[in-house]
Amino acid sequence: MSDFSSEGYLNMELMRFTTAGSVDDGKSTLIGRLLFDSKQIFEDQLEAITKTSNQKGFEHVDLSLLVDGLKAEREQGITIDVAYRYFATPKRKFIIADTPGHIQYTRNMVTGASTANVALILVDARKGVLEQTIRHSFIASLLQIPHLIICINKMDLVDYDEKAFNKVVDEYRHLSSKLDIKDVHFLPISALKGDNVVDKSTNTPWYQGPTLMYLLENIHISSDENHIDCRFPVQYVIRPQQTEYHDYRGYAGQISSGIYKPGDKVKILPGGETAQIKTIELFGDMIEEAYAPMSVTMTLDRDVDISRGDMIVRENNVPNMSQEFDVMICWLNTTKLQPGGKYGLRHTVKDARCVIKDIRYKIDINTLHRNEVEKEVGMNDIARVCIKTTVPIYYDSYRKNRHTGSIILIDEATNETVGAGMIV
Amino acid sequence: MILYHLNHLRELEAEAIYVIREAASQFERPALLFSGGKDSIVMTHLARKAFYPARIPFPLLHVDTGHNFPETITFRDEMVKKIGAQLIVRYVQDSIDSGRAKEEKGANPSRNMLQTITLLDALEELKVDAAMGGARRDEEKARAKERFFSHRDDFGQWDPKNQRPELWMLLNGRKSVGEHFRVFPLSNWTEMDVWMYIALEKIDIPHIYFSHEREIVLRDGMLLANSDFISLKPGEKVEKKIIRFRTIGDMTCTGAVDSIASSLDEIIDEVSASRTTERGTRADDKRSDTAMEDRKKAGYF
Ligand SMILES: Nc1nc2c(ncn2[C@@H]2O[C@H](COP(=O)(O)OP(=O)(O)O)[C@@H](O)[C@H]2O)c(=O)[nH]1
Numbered sequence: 001m002s003d004f005s006s007e008g009y010l011n012m013e014l015m016r017f018t019t020a021g022s023v024d025d026g027k028s029t030l031i032g033r034l035l036f037d038s039k040q041i042f043e044d045q046l047e048a049i050t051k052t053s054n055q056k057g058f059e060h061v062d063l064s065l066l067v068d069g070l071k072a073e074r075e076q077g078i079t080i081d082v083a084y085r086y087f088a089t090p091k092r093k094f095i096i097a098d099t100p101g102h103i104q105y106t107r108n109m110v111t112g113a114s115t116a117n118v119a120l121i122l123v124d125a126r127k128g129v130l131e132q133t134i135r136h137s138f139i140a141s142l143l144q145i146p147h148l149i150i151c152i153n154k155m156d157l158v159d160y161d162e163k164a165f166n167k168v169v170d171e172y173r174h175l176s177s178k179l180d181i182k183d184v185h186f187l188p189i190s191a192l193k194g195d196n197v198v199d200k201s202t203n204t205p206w207y208q209g210p211t212l213m214y215l216l217e218n219i220h221i222s223s224d225e226n227h228i229d230c231r232f233p234v235q236y237v238i239r240p241q242q243t244e245y246h247d248y249r250g251y252a253g254q255i256s257s258g259i260y261k262p263g264d265k266v267k268i269l270p271g272g273e274t275a276q277i278k279t280i281e282l283f284g285d286m287i288e289e290a291y292a293p294m295s296v297t298m299t300l301d302r303d304v305d306i307s308r309g310d311m312i313v314r315e316n317n318v319p320n321m322s323q324e325f326d327v328m329i330c331w332l333n334t335t336k337l338q339p340g341g342k343y344g345l346r347h348t349v350k351d352a353r354c355v356i357k358d359i360r361y362k363i364d365i366n367t368l369h370r371n372e373v374e375k376e377v378g379m380n381d382i383a384r385v386c387i388k389t390t391v392p393i394y395y396d397s398y399r400k401n402r403h404t405g406s407i408i409l410i411d412e413a414t415n416e417t418v419g420a421g422m423i424v
Numbered sequence: 425m426i427l428y429h430l431n432h433l434r435e436l437e438a439e440a441i442y443v444i445r446e447a448a449s450q451f452e453r454p455a456l457l458f459s460g461g462k463d464s465i466v467m468t469h470l471a472r473k474a475f476y477p478a479r480i481p482f483p484l485l486h487v488d489t490g491h492n493f494p495e496t497i498t499f500r501d502e503m504v505k506k507i508g509a510q511l512i513v514r515y516v517q518d519s520i521d522s523g524r525a526k527e528e529k530g531a532n533p534s535r536n537m538l539q540t541i542t543l544l545d546a547l548e549e550l551k552v553d554a555a556m557g558g559a560r561r562d563e564e565k566a567r568a569k570e571r572f573f574s575h576r577d578d579f580g581q582w583d584p585k586n587q588r589p590e591l592w593m594l595l596n597g598r599k600s601v602g603e604h605f606r607v608f609p610l611s612n613w614t615e616m617d618v619w620m621y622i623a624l625e626k627i628d629i630p631h632i633y634f635s636h637e638r639e640i641v642l643r644d645g646m647l648l649a650n651s652d653f654i655s656l657k658p659g660e661k662v663e664k665k666i667i668r669f670r671t672i673g674d675m676t677c678t679g680a681v682d683s684i685a686s687s688l689d690e691i692i693d694e695v696s697a698s699r700t701t702e703r704g705t706r707a708d709d710k711r712s713d714t715a716m717e718d719r720k721k722a723g724y725f
Contacts, residue, residue: 010431010433010624011431012431012432012433013429013431013432014430014431014432014435014436081569081587082569082589083568083569084561084568084569084611084612085562085568086561086562086612086614088614088616092432093432093614093617095612098568107589108589110591111589111590111591114591114592115592115593222428222429225428227428235442235445235446235449236445236448236449236474236475238475238476238477238478239478240477240478240479241478241479242477242478242479245477245478248477250477250478252445252474252475253442253445254438254441254442254593259428282473282476283472283473283476284476284477289428291428293430293435293438293439294430294434294438295437295438295439295441295442295445295474297476308449332589344598346594346596347594348594349446349449402592403592403593406591406592406594407594408591408592408594408596410596410598415596415598415599415600416588417588417589417590417591417596420589420591
């Protein structure tokens with residue numbers, strides 16, 4: 001923490017990663033280790049966990065205690081939700097979406113994965129690749145997490161043996177060949193002892209690659225956003241009730257993708273009117289080029305009737321516009337998906353309603369087989385469904401655009417978020 | 425290559441502005457909970473940015489415990505005047521006078537718990553359906569799982585088991601009659617980010633965040649500002665010290681730190697070298713390991 005210089009902080013990047021592993025693979029220990037070795041642990045926190053470790057009769061300070069959560073869960077001894085943690089190095093600020101490894105909690109990993117640049121997947125070096133490893137990797141690929149780091153943990157328990165490491169790597173490569181994974185790294189580590197986490201280990205002379213921290217700090221994430229297809233969902237229309245701004249109309253929102261400049265010819269969906277961007281601004285500052293994920297306000301050269309949920313795009317590059325499309329859905333609720341059921345739907349900042357027209361197949365997330373016979377979709381299930389919406393949705397496929405390709409489904413009776421969908 | 429990439433403060437800013445605009449769009453009567461502390465000052469700044477050149481389209485709500493630093497109140501009133509925001513103040517003293525709340529006994533009565541009563545009453549009276557706060561997930565373990573849109577039942581209670589999953593940035597603010605939300609646009613910020621952002625945007629903050637000389641009472645390992653709200657216990661004495669405050673709450677429970685940091689850059693250096701958490705200076709959190717969580721369930725946040 002003491003490496004910050006007041007000038008350096010403007011060059012830090014934000015990186016979001018999620019963690020997955022089966023219970024006891026060492027996830028909490030690893031996160032605790034990252035926080036500890038990057039000096040994010042404060043004296044009062046360290047005191048508290050040292051005390052607890054002593055009370056429990058441990059001979060070492062249990063770093064995993066740094067990351068446990070709420071009282072109820074502490075009593076039950078399990079984590080059952082996504083917890084967010086933060087640490088920073090002089091290069092990057094990290095947001096960890098920490099998700100528990102319990103079998104039934106696919107929904108938590110999907111939640112954590114939805115905004116992640118990187119997924120850390122833990123494998124116990126002694127156990128090798130398990131069904132759960134495949135499940136975690138499948139979710140990472142389904143959610144299109146751009147980078148994957150497979151941490152082969154507990155290397156200390158296999159005497160830091162190169163062959164043991166290579167065996168897991170081969171197993172993983174074989175089993176993940178069916179998955180759509182762009183960038184994958186393998187690391188031999190010991191979360192408990194710290195090998196190759198922040199400091200390069202002398203116990204693995206055969207390993208020439210980077211440490212986990214080096215990877216986290218240096219994986220190239222600036223191209224993770226789509227800078228090609230211009231998509232700007234209008235979130236809020238600014239009409240000041242002040243005389244000096246009588247005719248001002250500002251279209252405020254967060255850019256989903258693409259690069260916008262003043263002077264650009266744009267088209268407004270759903271109406272299809274065209275206009276030219278007059279200014280792109282924020283708090284009076286004029287912006288020359290706006291791109292994801294900036295929150296800005298645009299003004300146009302002429303009056304167009306635009307309201308929340310409309311989308312400003314380029315004339316020659318428009319998204320799909322349809323009321324019927326297929327999505328891969330992950331079910332998040334204990335009440336099962338109703339075939340033919342009606343749900344609230346949210347896409348970018350647009351609200352709509354939809355009906356489930358068809359369940360095409362369900363995926364067995366352990367074998368990745370498609371099941372077209374048994375199609376009941378309950379909590380933690382993933383299925384491909386066809387939905388029909390009450391109004392047209394302007395979307396891209398999720399593969400092309402995570403922002404305009406994602407939806408959530410809402411139970412209209414309880415208002416709960418029950419489904420997370422990726423448009424095919 | 426860095427060309428089309430935001431630095432981390434700008435990305436956090438963009439995210440917070442998005443959340444504030446969502447709250448303004450999805451709810452009928454949002455309000456920004458203004459405490460006079462740096463987080464709520466940053467929130468106010470972000471709300472101005474979100475709707476500029478229009479004014480902030482919702483009121484600021486301050487629950488005045490009566491134990492505030494006088495500097496906080498002066499700062500609040502000047503800020504509100506300058507930016508043309510609407511301010512609503514509700515007083516814990518009124519809750520005590522009307523019998524809704526009971527003052528703690530003793531030499532060091534804290535109005536922290538009472539504040540919750542005044543707040544919940546105010547939300548009901550004003551029919552606020554989204555109360556925006558500057559709370560951050562890094563402040564305390566119990567907050568690590570907090571959502572941007574945090575659902576509360578009709579008693580203002582928070583049920584950790586009954587929170588909606590938040591995917592991508594698709595925020596679901598639908599609710600039934602009587603229910604409301606707390607909204608936390610700064611969820612992903614850390615104390616350090618807040619200080620850096622204040623420096624980056626040159627945001628005005630009360631001068632008691634900077635080092636100054638002040639009369640101090642040492643109590644239970646904390647440096648408390650001497651005030652009318654503190655009666656000295658036997659053996660305690662008032663001394664002058666050079667200090668500053670890392671957080672600003674009530675005078676009865678906000679501890680100062682020894683510091684000569686008199687500029688934002690010096691504060692940032694100090695915070696980055698610091699070995700204790702920010703909340704370590706708050707007496708209200710010292711009461712028990714799960715103090716924060718208990719207050720949170722009761723609707724404090
Ligand atoms: N020997 C060894 N033990 C480890 C390592 N990482 C974690 N452990 C132990 O494995 C157990 C489970 O770790 P924990 O972090 O709680 O696992 P989680 O369930 O994945 O969060 C604990 O007893 C840890 O001390 C490691 O690298 N080597």
